[in-house]
Amino acid sequence: MSIQFTDNISTAAKRDILDLAQKIGSFQQGDIADEAFRKFRLTRGVYGQRQPGVQMIRIKLPHGRITADQLIRIADLSDKYATGNLHATTRQDIQLHFVKLADSPQLWADLEDANITLKEACGNTVRNVTGSARAGIDPLEPFDITPYAHTIFDYFLRNPICQDMGRKFKISVSSSEKDSAYGYMHDVGLIARIQDGKRGFKVMLGGGLGAQPFSAQTAFEFLEEDQVIPFIEGVIRVFDRYGERQKRHKARMKYLLNDIGLEELLQRIADETPALRVKSYEVDNNAGNSLFETPPAERLDAPAPSIIEGDDQFDRWLKTNVFEQKQAGWYSVQLRVLLGDMHSDTARALAQIVKQYAADDIRVTVNQGYLLRFVKPEDLPAIYQALNALGLAEPGFDTTADITTCPGTDTCNLAISSSYGITRALEQMMHDEFPDLVFNDDIKIKISGCMNGCGQHSVANIGYHGSSLKNGAYVLPALQVLLGGGFNGKGEGLIADKVIKIPAKRGPDSLRYLLRDFEANTFDGEYYSDYYARQGKNYFYQLLKPLADLKTLVNSDYIDWDHTEQYVTEVGIGECASVLIDLVATTLTEASEKLGWAREALSESRWSDALYHTYNVFITGARAALMSRDVPTNTQHGIVSDFDKTFVGTPDFHQAEGEFKALVFSINKQEPSEEFARRFIAQGEAFLQAVQAYREVQIEQEGLPELQALTQALDS
Structure with a gap:
């Protein structure tokens, strides 16, 4: 190729x-x-x-x-x-x-070629670092988190400590206490703060969505800026070593935190301090800016935004999609994008609009829209007309009318029902019956095609996820309704409750019931999640219970949104079929690859990286040896302990009890240095050779291994 x-x-x-x-x-x-x-x-x-x-x-x-x-x-x-x-x-x-x-x-x-990567966008790695789209222009921010988000991304890209974790790891950085990057649902969530004149962050740990969502716990109310990256490295090292690896649904950071508690987790993170690549990391305020336009200065004499006489739509757009930046005289324009989908022709036309009217620094937002920065107020009518011609000037950005959704059964292996179809139906219903919801930025609606939560339904005030219901011999598409998540009036981030499951085609009715109930019974100024808490889960269950009655089903209930055929429950065709392989040989090959990476890091004087690659040689080699004895393996810490128990005193490895554990875990007992790295790599190489020799003898004595069936395990 x-x-x-x-x-x-x-x-x-x-x-x-x-x-x-x-x-x-x-x-x-x-x-x-x-x-x-x-x-x-x-x-x-x-x-x-x-x-x-x-x-x-x-x-x-x-x-x-x-x-x-x-x-x-x-x-x-x-x-x-x-x-x-x-x-x-x-x-x-x-x-x-x-x-x-x-x-x-x-x-x-x-x-x-355009400085864009795919590296570690999926898989059991540190995923994309998300951040407040308004960073750098947010009137509420204590400082611009943009260089911090970029530096965290850059520091962990291709970093040996996060190339083969038990599961994915997610980090967010929020500009202000509004936590617009949803730090409370991340493995590590950061919120910018200033204390005693110093920059730093509130640090939250162990949040996550999926079938069992958890709110993050606060590790520090304030951690100085230069300590953030070393701390995150320590977190990842601990997660890598102690995190679940066999039960995939239990392999997230949130379960490790839940199992050992915050105090013990923080102690283990502190124990990693000697091994860290850096003990302090100062962030360059220009980090990541080389491709982007330098922010203009304030325009204190700028005119007020122009208006278009008699254009109601422009007025609504101006109120809901435009805000004045912290740089006086400059405005930002937010683009509401249905389903998050944009045609390539539209994208190219949008790029030209940016070049003409805005700074060359577009931000994709967490609600699947786009934000344009540094627009002159006198240009707002022109940019509105240009965007409107592309269908990108719909009012109501990040309001109730602007639903967040995943692709669902259109493309995803895991989806159970259509996300796109129900999203279109709900947005159309609100447009027709509740037009003023484009001004409501309290109630957020989020939809996922399954319980895994790519649409973030668990942190919505009103959430839905795809499901199915059985009625006799037939199955119909369904929606699980979740309520009370998102932010309450105190600014606290909440996880939604599962309230009731209804046929998917009754989704618009459910939202209609909820919105009318809120209009009729809320207190003036009451946030939706506070209203939900006041009324209680059973109140909403009873409100929606008639929609769950399967005795009133009609034929169309058995057909999913955007479909014409009768619904059947199915997970999409798998990414791969079952195969027969020698698992031990495959694992030993993996260990050899890691040894090669360790040698390369050593040749480039990257001592910390060389040490961690070698640590993984020990772990992977030990796992192969245990697999050859049919000893089940799980966490890295467990692998080391089980190897010690299984092979201690055997003629193949000549190790005393605890000797292997002491050797492997010496990685976090001293500073990374050339001397330590060379010694550790030599020990890792000798260990791998011993495992390979042991395996060869085992095959000579017992014959070739029976090949094992290996089936896929989807990664969301």
Whole structure:
């Protein structure tokens, strides 16, 4: 597979892309197991779709920041390799769908030419670092979190400590106490603060969505700015070592925190201090700015925003989609984008509008829209007309009328029912019956196609996730209704309650009931989540109970939104089939690869990286040895303990009790240094050779192993 590179692409990115191309070739020739290839490609942003033979490509945009030219590049590549659609996600990424696997390396190379990466956009890695879209212009912010979000992204990209974790890891950075990046639902959530004249962050740990959502716990009310990255590194090291690895649904950071408690978690993080690559990390306030336009100065003599006489729509747009920045005399324009989908032609036209009227610093927002910055007030009528011609001037950005949704059964393997269809139906109903909801920024509605929560339904004031219901011999599409999440009147982030499950076609009726009830019974100025708490879960269950009555079903209830055929429950066609492989041999190959990475890091004087790669050689080698004895493995800490118990005193490894554990965990007992790295790598190499020799003897004595079936495990 020949890849065309330009001089703009870094050596590291070229190697990643060539590695992807090589692995694709091996996979297509049958030389690499499906599961191993799936694990590999996910960390390169290549994700299997519901439809066989095509991939979703997730483009990683740190805190959603993008230039006009980058937007054009993505649009052009969507035309060339995908469907001409750009899907903005709740993690401020952009996704392309229906891409051929063989096209993904060149697509990646063409993105890297524009300084855009796919690396670690999916898989068990540190995912995209999200941040408040208003960062740098937010009137409420104590300082601009943009360079901090970018630096966190950059520090952990390709970092050895997060390349093979038990599950994904998510970080957000919020500009102000409004927590607009939803830190309370992240593995690490940061909120900007100033204390005693110093910059820092409130730090929250262990939040997460999915089938069992958790609110994050507060680790620090204030942590000075230079300590944030070292602390996050410590968190990830602890998660990597102690996190669940077998029970995938229990493998998130939130469960580790729940199991051992905050005090113990913080102690283990502190224990990692000697091993950290850095003990203090000062963030450059210009970090990540090289591609973007420098913010203009304040315009204290700027005119008031112009108006368009007799244009009601412009007036509503001005009130709901435009705000004055903290830089006096400059305005920001927010774009409401239905379903988060934008056609490539629209994207290219939007890029030209940005070049003419705004700063070259577009932000993808967590509610799947876009934010344009530094617009002159006298240009607002012109930019409105240009956006309106593209269908991008719908009023009500981030209001009740602006629903957040995932793609659902349109493309996702895990989805149970249509997200797009119900979203269109709800937005149309509100447009027709509740037109003033474009001015309500309290009630947020979020929808997911399944319980996993890509649409973030668990942190919505009113949330829905796709499900199914059985009625006799028949199955119908359903919606689980969740209420009371999001932010209350005190600014506290809440997790929604599951209230009731209803047929999907009754979704508009459910929202109609809820909105009319709120209009009739709320106190003046009462937030929706406070209203929900006051009335109680049973009140809303009784309110919606008639919609759950299956005795009143009609034929159309058995057909999902956006469909004409009768509904059947199905998960999309898997990313790969079951295969037969020698699991021990595959694991030993993986250990050898990690040893190669350790040697490379050593040659480049990256002592901390060399040590962590070698640590993973020990872990992976020990796992292979245990698997050869049919000893189940789980956490890294458990693997080390089980190896000690299983092989202590055997002639194959000549180790006394506790000796292996002491060796492996010496990684966090001393500072990273050349001497330590060289010694540790030599010990890791000797250990791996011993495991390989042990395995060869075992095969000689017992014969070739019985190949084991390995089935896919989807990664959301």
